[in-house]
Amino acid sequence: MATPAPAPRTIAPAVRATVSRHRRGVRLIAVASAIVLAGSVMQASVPSLSASSSRPVPAAPVAAISAAQPAGPTPGQPRLRADPLERLVAAVTAGGARPQPLGPPARVVYRVKTSQKVVALTFDDGWSPAAGRLIVDTLLREHVAATFFVNARYVHWDPALWRTIGASGFAVGNHTYDHRDLTTMSATAIAADLAKDADVFRQLTGYAMAPIVRPPYGAHNRRVDAAIRAAGYSTEILWDVVAGDTSASRSDAALIASAIQGRAGSIVLMHMGPSSTPRILAAVIASYRARGFRFVTIPELLALGG
Ligand SMILES: [Zn+2]
Numbered sequence: 248m249a250t251p252a253p254a255p256r257t258i259a260p261a262v263r264a265t266v267s268r269h270r271r272g273v274r275l276i277a278v279a280s281a282i283v284l285a286g287s288v289m290q291a292s293v294p295s296l297s298a299s300s301s302r303p304v305p306a307a308p309v310a311a312i313s314a315a316q317p318a319g320p321t322p323g324q325p326r327l328r329a330d331p332l333e334r335l336v337a338a339v340t341a342g343g344a345r346p347q348p349l350g351p352p353a354r355v356v357y358r359v360k361t362s363q364k365v366v367a368l369t370f371d372d373g374w375s376p377a378a379g380r381l382i383v384d385t386l387l388r389e390h391v392a393a394t395f396f397v398n399a400r401y402v403h404w405d406p407a408l409w410r411t412i413g414a415s416g417f418a419v420g421n422h423t424y425d426h427r428d429l430t431t432m433s434a435t436a437i438a439a440d441l442a443k444d445a446d447v448f449r450q451l452t453g454y455a456m457a458p459i460v461r462p463p464y465g466a467h468n469r470r471v472d473a474a475i476r477a478a479g480y481s482t483e484i485l486w487d488v489v490a491g492d493t494s495a496s497r498s499d500a501a502l503i504a505s506a507i508q509g510r511a512g513s514i515v516l517m518h519m520g521p522s523s524t525p526r527i528l529a530a531v532i533a534s535y536r537a538r539g540f541r542f543v544t545i546p547e548l549l550a551l552g553g
Contacts (some may be wrong), residue, residue, distance in 0.1 A: 288432055320489040350471030353460070353480055358487040359512040359552040364540045366509040367548045368393040368531075369486065371422055371461065376405035381525035383412060389532050394485070394545040395519065396422035396461040399447035406451040413454030418544035420484060421445055428466045434474035441478045457546050459484050480528040486516040490531070492524045503527045507534040512548065 368386075370393065373379060386393050395412060397419055402409045410417060423429070424443040432440070434448075445456045458478045462471060467483060475483055490506035491497055509515050514515055517524050533540070543551070 256378050296368050311333075319532065321525045324449035335471045341362065343423075348468060349473040350477050352469060352482045353476040355467070355472060355483045355485060356509075356514070356549070357485045358514055359513040359548050361551045363551060364511050364538075365543045365548060365551065366488075366511075366513045366515060366535055366540050367543055367545050368515050368517065369396060369420075369484070369545065370394070370519045370524070371396045372518050372520050373397045373401035373404075373409075373428065375522070376401070376408050378522060378525050379405070379408050379519040382519060382528060382542070383415070383417075385525060385532070386417070387415060389529070390548065391532055391542045392417070392544045393542065394418040394457075394484075395421060396420045396450060397444070397519075398426045398463075398493055399424050399451070402451045409448070410454070412451045413452045413535050418457045418459075418546050419448065420457050420461055420545060421480065422461050423463055424462045428464060429462045429471045430466050430468050430475070434470070434477060437471065437474040440482065443473050447475070457544075458482070459545055459549075461485070464496070484514065484550065486514040488515040490515065490517045490524070490527065492517050492521045494529070495521075499522075499523055499527050508533045508536070509540070512551070514545070514548070 285296065330385065347449055370379075370382060373395070385391075395417060397409070409419075421441050421444050422446060423440045425440060427440065429437050429440075441460060448454070458480055459482050460475050461484045462475070465485055467475075488506065488509045490502050492502050492506075494502075506515055506517065508526065517528075532542070
């Protein structure tokens, strides 16, 4: 998210002019809101499953995801923190132009609070079946459970690989068919894209996806959360640990050092695409195991959270 969200097309010119005139004032309000929200996010720390299941998702998921993500850049995975103020302004102006009642949001999980030493390795996208086969080989050889968030457009490229993934008991979650930024899409379009991802995956592999969604780029907001819930998915899965494997400039050692930062209940973000991921995977697995961790799928992790 290097650039701010475009202004909603539905804002009439007159309204847009008014918004422009008051943009400075709105921005001040947004600054104050950001300060208040940042405080509340810091108090709340990383949302846990148990907390989020009994408490509404914080009103500012944009701020929450920024706070929950570990420090350090992850090129290739644009972040909402690129300009949270712009996004808050956009949210305020959009809301003023066309107030819309939102349904209940999907819960957003970054990590599951548990005393058990478990971590969930997750692999997104799928644009390199060659890397995917190496990843699956390693996981099977090491008897490691894991979860894949796939864009089914890539399942066409190697259905046999994805049938193996389904047959081997790995969990597969919805990452949308086209990997578009959901914050730029209508609720109807979001629902259609999620349905297409799940339908194509089932048609090509014969296996059903787990009822979990990871929004592309981790990009979501209150409106997206409501659209995902309305589409039939109650849970969005983000992450609290990133390997940074989409960065071509980082060494394998640096990627490993990032990927092994998980704690009990952590969700580790990696990808099925970069050539580095299969290279670092065995070392990542070995590091967690040496410290007494075991590996679970996301559905298993969610079950541990009660
Ligand atoms: Zn992705």
